Amino acid sequence: MPKTLSPKKAAAAKTRRGAPIATPTDLGAKATKELSGALNAILADVFAIYLKTKNFHWHMSGPHFRDYHLLLDDQGDQLYAMTDPIAERVRKVGGTTLRSIGHIARLQRVSDNDAEFVSPLDMLAELHQDNIQLAASLRAVHEVCDDNKDIATASLIENWIDETERRAWFLFEASRNADTGGH
Known part of the structure; x- marks a missing residue:
């Protein structure tokens, strides 16, 4: 015979099951809305660039195939590695994050x-x-972090800006003077 819960425990269990996702934070409702909105837009962009990077990686051709193929594979890995920390940051500041390809x-x-x-x-x-x-979008989100005193997210964004600028630099240099041998 199943054990019955006291009315108080049953109500608490029902509340836990039916409660909306709401991570407590000291940032406040306005900050949660602004930060999670800005970070979700960044996350959508990162997923879009990730998929485009993989698309180009899969469809690379030509005399520099190997170098470009490996470059884009590395960059895809870097982009994918950003996704979970961004989404988790949204949750830590009290928001909810992307739920589908359509949402992206x-x-x-x-x-x-x-x-x-x-x-x-x-x-x-x-x-x-x-x-x-x-990189420009990340800088704009950094300002949102500064306005809301979200030091932890701002710190992560600074690293993501550096990684993004590195990817942009490598892509630029890999294609510069490609037809003339770099001279």
């Missing part, structure tokens, strides 16, 4: 590329611009 599509500001063929140099140039755009 609604929030992303980075353009998709569904072209059947993209030249290797155009791939690198497009990803370079996407990473430049991401």
